[in-house]
Amino acid sequence: MSTNKLPHEVHHQVLSEVIKFGDDLFEKYKESKDYSDTYSMVIVSLFRKTIELSNGIWVCSDYGLRTPSDLNFRGLIEAYLTIKYITNVPSLSNDRAIAYKVGYLKHQLDASKRYLDDPIMEDDQKNFLRQSIQKLSSELNNKEYEKVLEEYNKLQKRNKKGYIPKWHSLFGGPASINQLIKELEKSSEDPKLLEDLYSFLSIDAHNYMALRDMSTVLKDESPHLNSVCYLTNSDIDFHLNSASVLLMHIIDLFTKEIYPEYTNECAKFLNSVFLKYGRVLEMKLLF
Template sequence: MLNRTILNPEYDALLNEISRVFEQCVDFGGTVLDTIQKHPINEYTDSTVFLLLRDYLEYLDGISILIKSGNTEAAIPIIRSMFEHFLSIRYILDRHSADRAASYHVAHIKSRIKLHKQYSKEEIGKFKKTLEESNYSFPLPEIDATERIQNLDSLLNGKYKRINDEWDKTRKRNKKEKSGGKTPNWYSLFSGPKTLYELAAHLKQLPEYELLYRTWSAKTHANSAIHSVFSTGYTKPLRTPESLKTVSTWALTWSFTLFEEILNKYRKRKKQTYAWFYVYLRKTYLRVTSGEDLINIIQEK
């Protein structure tokens, strides 16, 4: 079921080559993060793009580790999340960056308030009952988060008041139209896309959403396990490389796109550095994205 030793030298060399390219992308991503810090635009855009890209690079680094061991199927939930980060960063960079980034901040603040309230004296009893019904017996201390909630509320009604008012307006509109859910997505504010599908359509990334994201979602939500048998006629062993080309193609393509667009926004002079970086990796990238199979695998049935 699992062979941890890669016996094919050519296959092992390919995995190491692609993994190194991912590592170099992560390293260059650090240069992009540094550029954001050294050439700030505004606190909302800078902090949001920086942190979204930081998470994106962490996922990219994780995929490089999985590819090196040949476990590309396990990378699918990771690249699915990367796609959402990719859309989020591009949406903020597209236009009205400060307002869109501040909307992301407001969404975070509201989620923190909701979490604090779950552990408040008024709500903790409900959670304790849920734990008891699920046969959990560990103690759950009551947390008085009144001051924290007040501090967060003061941000919403002070620094973020204009964005918070827009949030409330969007929530009421969604409720009236019965669309987009009761709680708005941060990108829905200021008449933005209501759903991730609409966000992908807005950014002209709908093909990736339809052809990739939907399939990846099925795997992430445990809805495609049987497919691993139906598609081949037998139960596949672990660490099969069938997703190597897809995962590598899109992770690298999105990374190159993000690096270029962020540098365009923050420091166009750095584009020469990006050009050198891309040329350095271009040979492997073209090999990965070509129409030819990276490897031919013959499974014993």
């Protein structure tokens, strides 16, 4: 590969190749597998989400949009953490997948009930919501979810405001995303890596970083705000390299967990990326 391209173009190309492989893998899995069981359904849905978020980073970098790139990357980290936590302890994986799905159903049910009380809602919209409520309630009565649903309801009753608990907090699990990270850090090679990154991105997500886009060209000049769209040849990498490597980790985890017959092909692709770009990119998580 030619090394005379701008670093942004190289990072952009790597992420594009990793996304394409992941997307092809996702489509092949859908065509050849039955993912109607809860565990497979949750993992493959999360895998799809990571490809979508990686595409978001790729598009944001193309348009020089720094903050949306940060938010997509934060979402990618959260999706990775979710997959990692669900699969981390094999004996608990199915219950954790059920907890994730039941949490989704409860939030959908709660939202539908709230919207149903909206006085400006049209009759056809209300009928649609009533059907949704009936369908969601019926699905929650699945015997497979009984133990998890009981735990959800118990924790929700304890909450003073009746909030639905975090899916990962069930059965004594981590109560927050930061606690979840600390739980996973116990088996991490660099225990502070993800925590430090998540803390940084959380600040930006809550709009504490707006002044980051204020700069002074010369010492004696007044500060000015940068344009909304940064030049793609600037020093900002839009998380392209980090997203590529994180998505590669996710692809590897996905194949090992629910698509083992694709493990060899996956390994070949990952090795080819390292061989092709290893001298140009520092192929590790650059946070």
